[in-house]
Amino acid sequence: MKFLKNYKTSLILLSSIILGGIIGLVMKEKASVFEPLGNLFLNLIFTLLIPIVFFNITSAIANMNNTKKLGKILGVTVIVFGVTAFISGVIGVLSFKVFDPTKGLDPSLFNNLLVGDTSGVEKVGVLEKIVTSITVGDFSDLLSRSNLLALIIFSIIVGFATILCQEEGKAFAAFLNSGAAVTMKMMNIIMYYAPIGLGAYFATVVGQLGGNILSGYAKVFALYLVVSIIYFFGFFTIYAYVAGKKNGVKLFWQNATEPSITALATCSSAACIPVNIEAAKKMGVPDTIANIVMPLGVNIHKDGSVIGGIYKIMFLFAIFGKDMSSFSSLVTILFVGLLIGAVVGAVPGGGAIGEMLILSIFGFPPEALAIMLVIATIIDAPATLINSSGNTVCTMIVSKYTK
Secondary structure, eight states, rough: OOOHHHHHHHHHHHHHHHHHHHHHHHHGGGGGGGHHHHHHHHHHHHHHHHHHHHHHHHHHHOOOOOOOOOOHHHHHHHHHHHHHHHHHHHHHHHHHTOOTTTTTTOOOGGGOOOOOOTGGGGSHHHHHHHHHHOOOSSSSGGGSGGGGHHHHHHHHHHHHHHTTTTGGGHHHHHHHHHHHHHHHHHHHHHTTTTHHHHHHHHHHHHHHHTTHHHHHHHHHHHHHHHHHHHIIIHHHHHHOOOOOOOHHHHHHSSSSSSHHHHHHOOTTGGGGHHHHHHHHTTTTHHHHHHHHHHHHHHHHHHHHHHHHHHHHHHHHHTTOOOOSSSHHHHHHHHHHIIIIIGGGSSTTTTTHHHHHHHHHHTTTTHHHHHHHHHHHHHHHHHHHHHHHHHHHHHHHHHHHOOO
8 A cells, every 4th residue: 555655646647648558559540639638737837937937946055054064075976976877878879879768769750849940050169169058148038938047157156155144045945935935835736647647648649659659668677777777786886895895785785775666666866865874884884974865865866867867868869869879969968968967966856856857958849848858757766766775885985985
C-alpha cells in the first residue's frame, strides 16, 4: 500500500498516457479532436513558468543565510559531485549515441510540430550566441520563455543581492518566499489536470504518428534501465573502491540495500535523506560530513537526472531531425544535461524548469514539453535510485579526502 501511495501520481500519469496512446491508435487522425485539451495543459504550464522560475530561484538563494559551512568539506564535495556527474553525462551521451532508441522513427513525421523559421540559427557566432542566451536587451524580454537562461541568471543575481542587503533585504526575502510558495501551489493545482492534458495530447500525437512514437518511448526506457543497472552496480562499486578500496566496497554494499529500497519505494531523494545518513555512518562516514553532504547532494548531485536530461535532449534531436553527429553538438548536449541535473535541479520545480530550458536553448517547439514529460515519468524510479544512492557513495569519497 505504501508503494502505491508514493507512486500514485506517477501511476495515474502513466495510465493516462497509455490510455491516450490506445485512443490515438484506434482513432488515428480523428484523435486530433482532443488536441485543445492537451494545449490547455501546455498553456497553463507556459504561463506559470516565468513566475515559478523567478520566485523559486531567488528565494532559494536569498535563504542561504549560513555562509560559513566548512569550506574544505564543501570544496571537496563540489569536486566529487562534479566528477561523478560528468562521468554519468558522458555515459548518457555515449549510450544514446551507440544504442540510438530512435532508430526507425521518421523525423519528417514530426515536421508539423515545428514552428517558426529556424534558418540562419547556425550563422550566429559562438560568442554572440552565448551573450544572447544569458542576457537580454530589455527587462520585458525576461518575461518570455524563449529567454529562460537569461531569466535564471537574473534571478540568481537578485537572490545574491537580497543576501547582501542583510536586514534591509529581509522584507523582500519574505516576499520571495511567499511568491515561491504561491507559485508552487499553483503548479500543484495545474498538475491535477495533467492526466487529462497529457492523455489528450498523447492521443493526438499517436493518432498522427501511429505506433512509432510508442516504440521510441519503450526503447528509451529499456536503454535507461540497462544503463542504470550498469551504473548502479558497476560505477558505484568503483566509487566505493576509490573511497576505501576493498573494505570500502564491502562497507558500501553491506549497507546499500535499505537506502536503495527506500529510493525505489518513495521515488523521492529528499525522503531518503534520513536513511542515507544512517547508512553513510555505518559505512564509516563521520556524523558531521554525513549531515552536511547528504542534504547538499539531494539538491545539486543527480547523476540519474543528468543521464535522463541528456536522453530527453537527444530524443528530441533525433525526432526533429537536428544534427547530433558533430563533436560540438554532443558537447553542448552534455553541458546542458549537466546544467539541468546539477544546477536547475537544486530549486523547487527544477524538473519543469529544466525541460523548458531545453526548449529555450535548442529552439524546440512548445509541444516537445509533453514528449519530455512522458520520458520523465517512465524513468522516474531508476533515476531516483541513481540520484539517491549516488549521494551515499559520494559521501564516502568526501569523507576520505576531508578527514
